[in-house]
Amino acid sequence: MSELIAGTSADADGAFKGAVLHDTRRSPLWLKPLEAVSALLMLNITVLLLVGVISRYLFNQSLVWSDEVVSISFIWLTMLGAAIAVHRNEHLRLGLFVDLLPPRLREFVHAFALVAIAAVLLALVGPAIDYARDEWFIHTPALDLPNTFRVSSIAFGFIAMLALIVQYAGRSARKLDLALAVLLVAAVAGLCWHFSPQLMKLGTANIGLVLIGFAAVCLVAGVPIAFCFGIGAVCYLAFTTHVPLTVVIGRMDEGMSSLVLVSVPIFVLLGCILDATGMGKAIVDFLGSLLGHVKAGMSYVLLGSLFIVSGISGSKVSDMATVAPALFPEMKRRGHKPREMVALLATGAAMADTVPPSIVLIVLGAVAGVSIAGLFQAGFVIAMVLLAVLLVLARWKARHEDMSHTQRAPMQMVGRFLLIAAPALVLPFLIRAAVGEGVATATEVSTVAVVYALFVGQVMYGGIGLRKFYDMLVETAALSGVVLLVLGSASAMAWSITQSGVVQHLSGFMTTLPGGWVGFMAVTILVFVALGCLLEGLPAVLLLAPIMFPIAHKLGINDVHYAMVIVCAMNIGLMMPPIGVGFYIACRIGDAPPDEVIGAIWPYLIALLVGVLIIAAVPGITTLAL
Structure with missing residues (x-):
């Protein structure tokens, strides 16, 4: 979100x-x-x-x-x-x-x-x-x-x-x-x-x-x-x-x-707590001490941090704002170019958007009637596929990186960072396990996660003052109002489109596309990449999900598989210049001119697109996790 x-x-x-x-x-x-x-x-x-x-x-x-x-x-x-x-x-x-x-x-x-x-x-x-x-x-x-x-x-x-x-x-x-x-x-x-x-x-x-x-x-x-x-x-x-x-x-x-959507403001609050307590920075420091000495190590740390931190906050802006300030100074010192760092930051955030708890997945599950537990289970695997393609590209780009002046962190330091980061590292796996095993719903686990983060933050990471906590509650209300008002108005517009009868015509056209479900998937990726640029990701999903999911169902496409494809395609559009809003957010957080980053981000976007095509073409990647 x-x-x-x-x-x-x-x-x-x-x-x-x-x-x-x-x-x-x-x-x-x-x-x-x-x-x-x-x-x-x-x-x-x-x-x-x-x-x-x-x-x-x-x-x-x-x-x-x-x-x-x-x-x-x-x-x-x-x-x-x-x-x-x-x-x-x-x-x-x-x-x-x-x-x-x-x-x-x-x-x-x-x-x-x-x-x-x-x-x-x-x-x-x-x-x-x-x-x-x-x-x-x-x-x-x-x-x-x-x-x-x-x-x-x-x-x-x-x-x-x-x-x-x-x-x-x-x-x-x-x-x-x-x-x-x-x-x-x-x-x-x-x-x-x-x-x-x-x-x-x-x-x-x-x-x-x-x-x-x-x-x-x-x-x-x-x-x-x-x-x-x-x-x-x-x-x-x-x-x-x-x-x-x-x-x-x-x-x-x-x-x-829908009561399922109550988890949206709770996870927004969780992201605020993550930022305020420094739990995200603790994870970044640990990964840096563990991988920072290898070739492309800082790129690995950046992507790994986004992957793990996203599993706590559910918010791409929160993820980028947590990871970039902690890593960019050291990456610059090692010779990384700002445009490459911002490009990796933006596409890494897009990659991690399916890692639970993902507010997009929660909202999509509520709108399209797809199991949120299933989305959370599959989202973790799908993010790993996209992470793999970005890691391969990052390693190839770092093939000439000079590591002669970089030393491996002593194991004692790695252990100390691990001890500090351990309570934060536990949280994303706790969230995924609780929802995936049916122990708690997405709404319930979000509340437990907030209490856990508040307690751990108070004991280990400096705590949060009452005034700061009040400001976080108001900020959560405002951001939740933004998400849910879009959801409400998109529901009204989607209903109007459905009642007009155009959906029946669209369904007839889509189900007769050359290539069957493969052709439909190709069109889906193109549509959601384009709308991810123009409408921003979540509104595009909210508007089209009630229309596209019934067509996918007619073609025999698994609902969770289809959800993963549209969310990933949407995120590519979100980070695609010259319109994608996520691209400009990343540029601002990374303090790099968009004109310079545009040239650097395309290889990473192409890598993500390759990952999405693999996910779309091989349904077993998604359904294996269910």
Whole structure:
């Protein structure tokens, strides 16, 4: 999920920028209580899940009511976090095309993006209130509470985001630009409304004309991806069907409410703890002492560290931010070129994205109905295949490396580093074993991992202060809101595409491709590499998974095998210049100009692509681990 932290990619050369809303100098006073509430909700979810695990495994009693409290807390955390993320500049948007515009035109496009966001939120506030009112008659089984207490969070979140946007627009955009943008949006909406009877007769053509067209225009204009998906779904349903917009709210609710997804904020919190305590650095130091003296040794350490650390944090940005500062100075001292180091960092992070706990795998499993335990089991093996191809390339590139001035670390030093790193090294294997053996679900093991990391960090790695921990809880809420709002809006857009009937046509075309399942796999890799560049990885998966998995199933492709292929292909696109957001994040973390890194990264991307082709062509690599 690391690729979703848009604020880290906001340099001038980035393809993706943070949301158009950013003014931390003028934080609204009313946002402070929302941050405090979100921190309490995050703490409440973690404690309740842990209590539930303890009660079930030690006392053989299930706390039925706890799941309902967690569900209510979770959706409120999501919507409050999404509002906080709007203010903190952490919603993803595509800034590549906006940055190419002349300054004066860019200002108007900025105003248009703000108005478009405000328009879709305004269109959804009423249906969200109606949806909450309708849910009053549905009661939770254990607590007997009206479901309105849970789903009213959606309307509240929309109103909070709308207030932030209006407030920011008044300060950041010219009044003339705002007026023209309002007129443009109103004119387009008015024309679509006027011609809606004709649009309804177009059938599946509406998908390209209204749903994808509007979403694509807004994406190019810099509207955050979550809102682009919402705009596409709202325009399609409002102008080409008689379906009420409460359906959009219902699909968003369903997309964001699965208890499996509760592990997303828990693993985000785990990544924050990893960074704050220095557990990741301990692993890097140990691997450096063990392998640093061999040819290509530091490249091995870099890739091995990413592999292991990813198994703790589940976050690519966290992985890269942990490993790069610890290794790059020594690698530079040994003569490694910055462009090669950043290229290896970026592709190594892409390689490690299937190592459990992977937030992408958790979300994909929830959306596509694939076993998360199976994804975790296979993900470890798949990452090893990609690790192997990168290790071979790194060794070949280091064939002329001068090791004459490098000494092997004394075994006493290696042992000391191992002793320090041991508690951190245990954690990824603990997570994988617990989920793979069925001892705990992904959600439960994430809570246990957080408590373990907090305890070990406090005892062995310096601990975390209360203020720092509070900031981590708020940051977790914001990042989780980003992930889950994209998930909710993508669910609404994917449902709209499905209802249009285009999926049936696509299924018929895909199942008749030359080469059968092999041809379908080839097309899948191309599609997800391209969408990994354009949409960022997770939104691409969320949008297409409900469409592509049924086709794969018809062709007899194992669900876990197919999931591994699309996640790996997506990650290649994520790191592929000149658009892939992960590429620019790696450049920023590694402090290297993107123009220099572009030439160095292609051999590593080709190596990853070879690995993906092997994984796709040999299903046994995936299914062997199941």
